[in-house]
Amino acid sequence: GESVGLHLPxxxxxxxxxxxINCAYSxxxxxxxxxxxxxxxxxxxxxxxxxxxxxxxxxxxxxxxLNKTVKxxxxxxxxxxxxxxxxxxxxxxxxxxxxxxxxxxxxHLIIQP
Amino acid sequence: xxxxxxxxxxxxxxxxxxxxxxxxxxxxHNSMYWYRQDPGMGLRLIYYSASEGTTDKGxxxxxxxxxxxxxxxxxxxxxxxxxxxTSVYFCASIAPGQGYYFGQGTRLTVV
Numbered sequence: 001g002e003s004v005g006l007h008l009p010x011x012x013x014x015x016x017x018x019x020x021i022n023c024a025y026s027x028x029x030x031x032x033x034x035x036x037x038x039x040x041x042x043x044x045x046x047x048x049x050x051x052x053x054x055x056x057x058x059x060x061x062x063x064x065x066l067n068k069t070v071k072x073x074x075x076x077x078x079x080x081x082x083x084x085x086x087x088x089x090x091x092x093x094x095x096x097x098x099x100x101x102x103x104x105x106x107x108h109l110i111i112q113p
Numbered sequence: 114x115x116x117x118x119x120x121x122x123x124x125x126x127x128x129x130x131x132x133x134x135x136x137x138x139x140x141x142h143n144s145m146y147w148y149r150q151d152p153g154m155g156l157r158l159i160y161y162s163a164s165e166g167t168t169d170k171g172x173x174x175x176x177x178x179x180x181x182x183x184x185x186x187x188x189x190x191x192x193x194x195x196x197x198x199t200s201v202y203f204c205a206s207i208a209p210g211q212g213y214y215f216g217q218g219t220r221l222t223v224v
Contacts, residue, residue: 043218046213100158100171101156101158101213102158103148105155
């Protein structure tokens, strides 16, 4: 079946560098995407979202890029900090929102001092 | 995660026992969800309630039942717990266009 997935299970970056976390999705009907951050022992925390009518959306230190042609989603984190260490999940939803999200398996971002 | 409260935070059950996980949100959201999270996997949807009085199955509903008691509360029940139900359970609610809010999770171990 169609699913959302991530390319790398673990990503290690130097503190201060930019991080790019990738996500591939295969459901062409999905029109809403969210990135979540999950710290150990906590619930997923909303970071940023994007709708399918957009290619890029920026937040504070984060940017989400959506390439519908190749069904690819990425999360860019600028000037990564120790507090950015967490597991990052992408999730997709097919319109309406009420029927829930489909999550990828997650990427563990490790910040090296 | 302010707004979505889950109880209990931890629970150990013996195989065959039953229990109910409680979830409440104070954001007046219509839609609520129960997910489970297993090691190496993303969150998987168990059941959801699009509005008060309605419930629907998600990806992995077997072994679970739910009740949307009112707009605030959405409970998840395990009638006869099995070791395969050892997991971390998350409740969430949604405000359309405003994102999904998750609770802190319930860590359940079935022995």
